[in-house]
Amino acid sequence: MSSPLPSCFRPSTTTTSNLTVYHTETGPVSITWSRSMVGRSLHVEVHHDDSFDSLSFHLHITPFLFWKKHGSKKLAPNTHLFWNLSKAKFSSSPEPLSAFYVALVVHNRITLLLGDSPKEAHSNSKAHRPNTPQLLLLQKEHVFADTLYSTRAAFAGKARLIQIDWDHSRLSFIFDGETVFQIKRLKWKFRGNHRVLVDGVHVQISWDIYNWLFHNHNHNHNNNAHAIFIFKFQHHDDQDSNWNLGASEWAKMGKSCSSSSTGSFSSVLEWSSVEENQLLVPVGFSLLVYAWKR
The missing domain is CATH 2.40.128.180 (Lipocalin)
Structure with missing residues (x-):
């Protein structure tokens, strides 16, 4: 008898992941941090309230290969993602503990902000604060x-x-x-x-x-x-x-x-x-x- 859970819910012996889902003023956003033997990764999924379509971004965080520790990515004409993990401190869990930020900017407003470096996120993105705050729905x-x-x-x-x-x-x-x-x-x-x-x-x-x-x-x-x-x-x-x-x-x-x-x-x-x-x-x-x- 196989497990009743879909395979994506069963972690492999070498990979662990934590998922968080936030509600923002433009729709829900899911954040997945993963850790494996070869490094870590960040996956962002952006969902708009008025559409079934979603936007996604994936970043590999590995100590062995070159990866973009800080930067930005245009996901759509009015949607950008900014991040800085160059000084991020990690423990055994997949997500960083401190010294980082991940910011989602929609229509020049930071609708989602993760990490403990908000001033740096606002400075680099040059975006305004959201009209309504982000809220954690699911972990x-x-x-x-x-x-x-x-x-x-x-x-x-x-x-x-x-x-x-x-x-x-x-x-x-x-x-x-x-x-x-x-x-x-x-x-x-x-x-x-x-x-x-x-x-x-x-x-x-x-x-x-x-x-x-x-x-x-x-x-x-x-x-x-x-x-x-x-x-x-x-x-x-x-x-x-x-x-x-x-x-x-x-x-x-x-x-x-x-x-x-x-x-x-x-x-x-x-x-x-x-x-x-x-x-x-x-x-x-x-x-x-x-x-x-x-």
């Missing part, structure tokens, strides 16, 4: 561990450490060292969702650990022994915000991303249940974690 990560899986997300004004602790008898969700929810009898509760309140923010936690519990019974390897977790952070006023994506817009972006050469993003609408689809249509920030056994 997708692959994490690897034995029993304790860790990731981070920013909400309620600060960055948080989120940990998933599991053994065959229980599954615990820990925010900044405090257990907010625990599940027992996992063989009867291997899929589900639950809402918790963390510092005034409603967090809906969804989990699917079927592969962890049952997959290896019929396989001699654990390459596909992954679990899926969704953390959906929703403030009380998110329902009234004007930046939420509807299902059609989310599906449109997923279809476009899944056809990109990197395969960095595939529409979950192709394989998820109706309930999961509703979770992934952003009404706030969602963190999607693929947890893999070492």
Whole structure:
């Protein structure tokens, strides 16, 4: 039996990637940072609200070959991408930690700005600030561990450490060292969702650990022994915000991303249940974690 996930969602043994999706005043933008044995890469996918077409840009970041550490690229007549990674500091994760910027300019406004060098980005692009700020919709990560899986997300004004602790008898969700929810009898509760309140923010936690519990019974390897977790952070006023994506817009972006050469993003609408689809249509920030056994 093959894995129910599309191949683009299963990292190879030598490549890891993290995806973020932002809402901007001109439409959603997906950013994928990847790391492999030969280097890193950046992939940008720009989606316009009024079109099914998308614009893409791919940059190889390798220590062995020449690559353009800073520069700009015209993606369309009114769309330009600016970047500077010449002094970027990296760790084990695919994306840089500091000393970099990536800026998307549409109609002479910076609609998306990543990194910690905003002054340099504005100076080099000579672009204005956007009319509406960018908003993070989705963050997708692959994490690897034995029993304790860790990731981070920013909400309620600060960055948080989120940990998933599991053994065959229980599954615990820990925010900044405090257990907010625990599940027992996992063989009867291997899929589900639950809402918790963390510092005034409603967090809906969804989990699917079927592969962890049952997959290896019929396989001699654990390459596909992954679990899926969704953390959906929703403030009380998110329902009234004007930046939420509807299902059609989310599906449109997923279809476009899944056809990109990197395969960095595939529409979950192709394989998820109706309930999961509703979770992934952003009404706030969602963190999607693929947890893999070492």
